[in-house]
Amino acid sequence: xxICDWPADERPRExxxxxxxxxxxxxxxxxxxxxxxxxxxSAVDLARELILSFGSLxxxxxxxxxxxxxxxxxxxxxxxxxxAALELARRHYCEPLRIGSALSTPDSVRAFLLAQLRDKPYxxxxxxxxxxRQRLIAFEELFRGTVDSASVYPREVVxxxxxxxxxxxxFAHNHPSGVTEPSRADVLVTRRLTEALTTIEVRVQDxxxxxxxxxxxxxxxxxx
Numbered sequence: 737x738x739i740c741d742w743p744a745d746e747r748p749r750e751x752x753x754x755x756x757x758x759x760x761x762x763x764x765x766x767x768x769x770x771x772x773x774x775x776x777x778s779a780v781d782l783a784r785e786l787i788l789s790f791g792s793l794x795x796x797x798x799x800x801x802x803x804x805x806x807x808x809x810x811x812x813x814x815x816x817x818x819x820a821a822l823e824l825a826r827r828h829y830c831e832p833l834r835i836g837s838a839l840s841t842p843d844s845v846r847a848f849l850l851a852q853l854r855d856k857p858y859x860x861x862x863x864x865x866x867x868x869r870q871r872l873i874a875f876e877e878l879f880r881g882t883v884d885s886a887s888v889y890p891r892e893v894v895x896x897x898x899x900x901x902x903x904x905x906x907f908a909h910n911h912p913s914g915v916t917e918p919s920r921a922d923v924l925v926t927r928r929l930t931e932a933l934t935t936i937e938v939r940v941q942d943x944x945x946x947x948x949x950x951x952x953x954x955x956x957x958x959x960x
Contacts, residue, residue, distance in 0.1 A: 739767070739778050748780065762793040769817055774809045782809045797822060798855035826851050845906060845944070846951045853910040853946040861888050861909040865902035866941065873900050888925050890932035897938045905933065907943040914948030923959060930960070 744750050748764035757765065766783035773779040786807060790796035796804075797818065804815050829848040845864065852875075853860065861879040864872055876896065879888050897905055907926065922945065930940045943954040954960050 739773075739780065762787055766793070769821060770814060777809070786810070794855065798857075800857065849908050849944055849946050849951055853908065854948065856910055857912055859910060859912060861907070863893065863896065864906040864908070865897060865900040866904040866906065867901075868903045870904065873902055888929070890929050893929055894932050894936060897933060898936060902938055904939040904941045906941050908946060908951075910946040916945045916947035916950060916952035918945055918952065918954070918957075918959065926954060926959065
């Protein structure tokens with residue numbers, strides 16, 4: 737049965753408008769993005785089958801392009817719409833950091849970093865550049881590596897800090913394994929970067945490791 741033939745109070749789009757997005761299931765939310773189904777399946781049926789096939793909503797949304805496009809019912813247009821929705825969510829989390837309160841506590845950046853880095857299948861090293869009021873100037877991905885490591889070059893970090901006229905920085909990188917415990921290499925590279933930035937009077941405020949369910953703060957661990 738087509739969704740347009742369902743009772744009005746059961747249609748995902750109408751439910752969202754009347755009662756809010758929080759009442760919709762994962763499949764219904766995906767169905768709203770899809771707009772329509774295919775080959776005799778409603779958008780809700782298609783969404784539920786995809787979530788079941790991938791194991792969870794998160795696994796589906798973080799899957800690589802080739803795997804997504806290999807699914808029946810997911811073409812370039814739908815894949816692009818999903819990626820656009822994810823990027824909008826990331827930018828939504830970033831906006832309060834630019835115009836909101838100062839980044840004075842670790843909790844003020846955790847949600848943003850989880851949205852940006854948690855589901856990446858490879859390791860990336862990023863930097864948040866702050867002004868003298870502890871507000872975000874820019875967020876950049878500086879280095880990209882394999883699932884095991886990323887090469888981090890102090891000279892490039894110093895160059896970018898000068899370019900942004902930053903007075904402080906926050907480092908962040910993800911562990912695709914999901915484990916947030918810092919490695920010996922993580923600690924050593926943080927020390928190298930801190931020493932390099934000290935020469936230009938830029939303070940390293942924190943370094944976060946983003947894992948599967950949270951972020952570890954070097955500052956809270958006493959590693960800075």
